[in-house]
Amino acid sequence: KQEVTQIPAALSVPEGENLVLNCSFTDSAIYNLQWFRQDPGKGLTSLLLIQSSQREQTSGRLNASLDKSSGRSTLYIAASQPGDSATYLCAADTGTASKLTFGTGTRLQVTL
Amino acid sequence: GAVVSQHPSRVICKSGTSVKIECRSLDFQATTMFWYRQFPKQSLMLMATSNEGSKATYEQGVEKDKFLINHASLTLSTLTVTSAHPEDSSFYICSATLGPPGDTQYFGPGTRLTVL
Numbered sequence: 001k002q003e004v005t006q007i008p009a010a011l012s013v014p015e016g017e018n019l020v021l022n023c024s025f026t027d028s029a030i031y032n033l034q035w036f037r038q039d040p041g042k043g044l045t046s047l048l049l050i051q052s053s054q055r056e057q058t059s060g061r062l063n064a065s066l067d068k069s070s071g072r073s074t075l076y077i078a079a080s081q082p083g084d085s086a087t088y089l090c091a092a093d094t095g096t097a098s099k100l101t102f103g104t105g106t107r108l109q110v111t112l
Numbered sequence: 113g114a115v116v117s118q119h120p121s122r123v124i125c126k127s128g129t130s131v132k133i134e135c136r137s138l139d140f141q142a143t144t145m146f147w148y149r150q151f152p153k154q155s156l157m158l159m160a161t162s163n164e165g166s167k168a169t170y171e172q173g174v175e176k177d178k179f180l181i182n183h184a185s186l187t188l189s190t191l192t193v194t195s196a197h198p199e200d201s202s203f204y205i206c207s208a209t210l211g212p213p214g215d216t217q218y219f220g221p222g223t224r225l226t227v228l
Contacts, residue, residue: 044207
């Protein structure tokens with residue numbers, strides 16, 4: 001059974017800092033690894049999707065990497081802004097009917 | 113981009129009543145829709161997978177008679193929480209995918225259910 005863990009559970013950084021969020025998964029037989037953003041009381045916004053054959057994906061100030069062999073993914077946020085404050089979730093897709101197993105999330109607060 | 117809506121966004125009901133939540137894909141036909149539940153400060157847990165015209169596949173531990181899922185068309189899936197109890201209070205989120213397994217899932221905004 002796939003288990004996904006995210007560290008840290010919460011993070012507070014001053015505006016402008018670069019930061020890294022970590023995601024680890026127990027079963028390396030994944031189809032892809034996805035990162036989402038969730039604002040309080042809201043649904044999920046897809047940020048990046050890394051296919052199992054890829055090593056990284058970039059979108060603006062976001063860069064996600066994937067190391068299947070070690071069961072790890074990282075989300076790098078450059079030059080953080082207060083608007084980046086949210087909970088970030090990673091999810092592993094086992095490819096079986098597209099079932100996503102979510103991590104518990106990292107609550108990020110970017111302060112002025 | 114692909115948009116998924118949910119209705120209602122919030123619902124409060126008395127214990128013992130049934131509540132229906134709708135999930136619609138607004139600008140695409142979804143081959144598969146998923147229903148998730150999220151308790152406060154916890155992550156999303158998949159409840160069931162729904163394909164149009166066929167019975168939903170429920171995850172282990174999810175009562176199919178309590179959480180009725182109907183996927184009548186390629187753009188609409190409904191989740192009915194029957195005989196709701198306070199422990200069913202949660203945030204219910206649906207998602208939809210238009211492609212093959214492994215394709216991006218597009219998430220709805222969620223429905224906050226409170227059972228008194």
